[in-house]
Amino acid sequence: MNHFRQLLFLSIFCLLISFTNCGDSDNPDSDNDTNVTNEDNVINDSTNDNTEEVNSEILTPNSKIEISKSWTQEPTGYTYSIDIHIPTEEMPSDGFPVCILLHGNGGNGLEEINHWSTVLTTHALVAPTGYMNSWNLCDEDSKAPDIEMVDTLVNLIQKYTNINPNKIRILGNSNGAGLANSIFIENPNSGIDIVCAIVTHLTVPQYHLENFYKIGNDTDPSNDYCGYRDLATTPLTSRKYLNISNDNDGTIPYLGGASKVGTNFLNAQDAIYVIAQSQGYDGDKLSDSGTPIGNPIVFEYSYLSGDVIHLRGNADHGINPTQRDYVKTFLEQ
Numbered sequence: 001m002n003h004f005r006q007l008l009f010l011s012i013f014c015l016l017i018s019f020t021n022c023g024d025s026d027n028p029d030s031d032n033d034t035n036v037t038n039e040d041n042v043i044n045d046s047t048n049d050n051t052e053e054v055n056s057e058i059l060t061p062n063s064k065i066e067i068s069k070s071w072t073q074e075p076t077g078y079t080y081s082i083d084i085h086i087p088t089e090e091m092p093s094d095g096f097p098v099c100i101l102l103h104g105n106g107g108n109g110l111e112e113i114n115h116w117s118t119v120l121t122t123h124a125l126v127a128p129t130g131y132m133n134s135w136n137l138c139d140e141d142s143k144a145p146d147i148e149m150v151d152t153l154v155n156l157i158q159k160y161t162n163i164n165p166n167k168i169r170i171l172g173n174s175n176g177a178g179l180a181n182s183i184f185i186e187n188p189n190s191g192i193d194i195v196c197a198i199v200t201h202l203t204v205p206q207y208h209l210e211n212f213y214k215i216g217n218d219t220d221p222s223n224d225y226c227g228y229r230d231l232a233t234t235p236l237t238s239r240k241y242l243n244i245s246n247d248n249d250g251t252i253p254y255l256g257g258a259s260k261v262g263t264n265f266l267n268a269q270d271a272i273y274v275i276a277q278s279q280g281y282d283g284d285k286l287s288d289s290g291t292p293i294g295n296p297i298v299f300e301y302s303y304l305s306g307d308v309i310h311l312r313g314n315a316d317h318g319i320n321p322t323q324r325d326y327v328k329t330f331l332e333q
Helices: 002-021 109-116 146-157 175-186 268-278 321-332
Strands: 045-047 065-071 074-085 096-102 124-129 163-173 192-198 240-246 291-293 298-303 308-313
Touching: 065 146, 074 109, 096 109, 096 146, 096 175, 109 124, 124 146, 146 163, 146 175, 163 175, 163 321, 175 192, 192 321, 240 268, 240 321, 268 298, 268 308, 298 321, 308 321
Parallel strands: 045 065, 096 124, 096 163, 163 192, 192 240, 240 308
Antiparallel strands: 065 074, 074 124, 291 298, 298 308
16 A cells, blocks of 8 residues: 555656646747747848848838937937938949938938939939937037938948949038038048038038047037037048039028038138048139039039039029039939
8 A cells, every 4th residue: 555655646746747847948939939030021121329230132112221329318219210212213233323311400301302302313312310300510409429320321221232332422401411521521431432512511610720520429509619629530532522502591601600500611612622622632722703504503613623513503592403403413423
């Protein structure tokens, strides 16, 4: 009888051990399972401060590019909205050139695409929207690290197989042109081959004491030079540059000085001369008169065989058809 009881006890003990173990290693929903399957087969081209990875191969209007950055206004992170347009025509053998569109203060990326998609018909267009619909330069509401965001965006775009990584263009309007100028000054990526700044030329913070300067970490008009304290290296000499400014602009002073946007500007013709010198020009500054072209008439100031251009018009804080056509020709050459 005692032997029978011992066998019965041993059998019950073994059953308990088996029952306990069945809830562990064979459970397909276990926390230890690292094989996650996306049943919708959605490709996410996301990135944050630590990740800059593109999983898909072809850039399309539905590509999801997410770039997140954190700073004092958004300590837990903020993700930029990015709109994309792809031309309907056949892709060139070396991929589509890309134009990154930077809107003016109060604008957004989709508005820029709607405006430029009928002009830059051979380009893929990528248009981020800035935090609080502005770009951080000096006195804007946003203090976001926009220069870093564009760095990340360019690196991501270059990984798509239908994009020409050596033909990344930056086109900024107004506040976006100010950011475009800082990209021209600071960004070391040689794939950015053209920068176009519309109705904003160089500010005094960007160029003073005969040197180019980087956007500061604490941009504020109460700081000396808006906080632009760190010297920039000489801008890459492989880029073409186009600036459009108007001598009757009531927002950005053509002749330089104080402005409505909280920062001081260089004289527009002095600014283009400084940029031409950074690209290797060692001659005299061109005469103030310029060369008249187009209808409506604008005045062209061409340095380095057309690689560095300034157009002077009278379209206030906008551009006229001659200037718009010039942008198209300059980017599509």
